[in-house]
Amino acid sequence: MSKQVLDGLKAKFGDRVDIFERSERRAYVTVSNDDWIPVTRHMYEEAKGRLATATGSDRSTGVELLYHFAFDRDGTVVNIRTTLPKPFPKIESLTTYYPAADFIEREIFDFLGVEFTGHHDPRKILSSHDRPADFHAMRRDE
Amino acid sequence: MSTLIPIGPFHPVLEEPEYISLYVDGETVEDADIDLGRIHRGIELLAQEKTYDQDTFLVERICGICSASHSWAACLAMEDIVDVVIPDRARYLRTIVHELERLHSHMLWVGLAGHILGYWTVFMWGWKYREPVLDCLEAITGNRNNYAWYCPGGVRRDVADEIWPGVLKAMDEFAVQTDMLLHAILDDPVILGRLKGVGILTTEDAIAYGTLGPTARGSGVPIDVRRDEPYGAYSEVDWDVMVQDGCDCLAVAAVRLLEMLESVKIIKQCIEKLPAGPIATEVREIPRGEGIGHIEAPRGETFHFIRSNGTNMPERHKMRAPTFNNIPSFRPRVKGESISDAVLIFAVIDPCYSCTERLAVLGPDGRPYMKGKDLIALSHAKTEELRKNS
Numbered sequence: 001m002s003k004q005v006l007d008g009l010k011a012k013f014g015d016r017v018d019i020f021e022r023s024e025r026r027a028y029v030t031v032s033n034d035d036w037i038p039v040t041r042h043m044y045e046e047a048k049g050r051l052a053t054a055t056g057s058d059r060s061t062g063v064e065l066l067y068h069f070a071f072d073r074d075g076t077v078v079n080i081r082t083t084l085p086k087p088f089p090k091i092e093s094l095t096t097y098y099p100a101a102d103f104i105e106r107e108i109f110d111f112l113g114v115e116f117t118g119h120h121d122p123r124k125i126l127s128s129h130d131r132p133a134d135f136h137a138m139r140r141d142e
Numbered sequence: 143m144s145t146l147i148p149i150g151p152f153h154p155v156l157e158e159p160e161y162i163s164l165y166v167d168g169e170t171v172e173d174a175d176i177d178l179g180r181i182h183r184g185i186e187l188l189a190q191e192k193t194y195d196q197d198t199f200l201v202e203r204i205c206g207i208c209s210a211s212h213s214w215a216a217c218l219a220m221e222d223i224v225d226v227v228i229p230d231r232a233r234y235l236r237t238i239v240h241e242l243e244r245l246h247s248h249m250l251w252v253g254l255a256g257h258i259l260g261y262w263t264v265f266m267w268g269w270k271y272r273e274p275v276l277d278c279l280e281a282i283t284g285n286r287n288n289y290a291w292y293c294p295g296g297v298r299r300d301v302a303d304e305i306w307p308g309v310l311k312a313m314d315e316f317a318v319q320t321d322m323l324l325h326a327i328l329d330d331p332v333i334l335g336r337l338k339g340v341g342i343l344t345t346e347d348a349i350a351y352g353t354l355g356p357t358a359r360g361s362g363v364p365i366d367v368r369r370d371e372p373y374g375a376y377s378e379v380d381w382d383v384m385v386q387d388g389c390d391c392l393a394v395a396a397v398r399l400l401e402m403l404e405s406v407k408i409i410k411q412c413i414e415k416l417p418a419g420p421i422a423t424e425v426r427e428i429p430r431g432e433g434i435g436h437i438e439a440p441r442g443e444t445f446h447f448i449r450s451n452g453t454n455m456p457e458r459h460k461m462r463a464p465t466f467n468n469i470p471s472f473r474p475r476v477k478g479e480s481i482s483d484a485v486l487i488f489a490v491i492d493p494c495y496s497c498t499e500r501l502a503v504l505g506p507d508g509r510p511y512m513k514g515k516d517l518i519a520l521s522h523a524k525t526e527e528l529r530k531n532s
Contacts, residue, residue, distance in 0.1 A: 022431075022432070023222075023225075025371065026222065026434060050349070050352060050365070051352050052352075052436065052443060052445045052462070053445050053447075053460070053462040053466075053467070055447050055458065055460040057457075057458045057460075066447070068434065068445065068447065070436070070443075072365045072367075072370040072371075073370070075370045075371030075372070076371070077434050077436070079434075098350065099350050099351050099352075099470065100350065100351055100467065100470075102470055103466060103467075103470055104462075104466075125178055125179060126178060126179040126182040127179060128179065137184065137187060138186070138187060
């Protein structure tokens, strides 16, 4: 069902995207940090996906970002994944072209300390104001 | 020069603490900022320390109003990893409870909207008509909220057949009341004056901000997970997605009111078609893998992502409630509007409140002191008295 979207990704990015089709309705695409903005921008502007939300998690390989793009017309979810090196994970923000990423990127910054460059409002969002600036609740190395 | 007007963190019309800063010039709102996090409870982190079975109970506690949505979405995420087939009876039972939840959530919002508008009759009606829905939920699941109904693979308890005639009767009455309320609200010039053309969210903004549910559908974005990625029994019953293209507060209110009638249709069909058979498939273990479950909660899409590492606890359980995506749309909606409409515009996304309280006044004999018809008679008598004296 998500074939059209995945074919579009393959045609545009070739070997730079690593696609895993989990099932008819779910696919996971791994990209490098450098391809993060081109691929996510393609998902929003050309493939017309909707950023449902994003998951940040601290894994042994680094801080992993998984952005969930829902395609309501097909009933599928295509997830774009990239891993950022610790201890100072940093990546360009999607908010420069997609306002829907605003709150969720602030949340990932708050809990995992990922710096989103170009974010217009890089403040903490959920943890209390008196938390130390370098404390990130979901980091496992602290 | 703009002036800062604070709303909250504790404000008479916001039942939950949230702090909104309104930047105003005279009476016109120029910009707004929303500060969240005052009731952050760290449930995502806690979910990583609970077993999958315990997680379904934990996520219900995210919200008292859409508790079924969260536990169903979590179950779908787990089932996405296991690839389990859900028995037909379980799919229908899941759908019935979920739609009843939508009814009581939307009716709660109608009441709160009346409260915010200062239209107390709507508040009283809305919350009065919501009560029988909660009674139906209590009859089916044993509880008014936090139903402990969903488990990976199906539902936890079966329902005796004697329950259904009462639920069907309540649904028939609810449809009549909703229809009355729909016309009373949409034909009232005062309410139209407060809602029509107020708080515009264009279709382009609704898409760019990633809004969901009635907030998106009120701006002409035809998305509904129930239709787009059918789960439960939605593909087997006849219903329509309600979309309005007014883009204002009235359009969102109309979507919610019309949706309630669709939910009644879904519930009645599900009860009529309810198949016999087992209520759950046993899920013995959740293997390594990643799963996604998303469903259409009353306020929009609820999204759950679970990563399993093969143990009995999730390695990561991400959950996102619809209000998180809908709140940022307050800024484009409120710019250029009057301060007096700001709270209404904020409430139109139905920010998630979880308050469940009920009250019954009993007379000396332990029976209800006054019933609905006594109160109506009293109200009529008082109106007559006022007319005579004026």
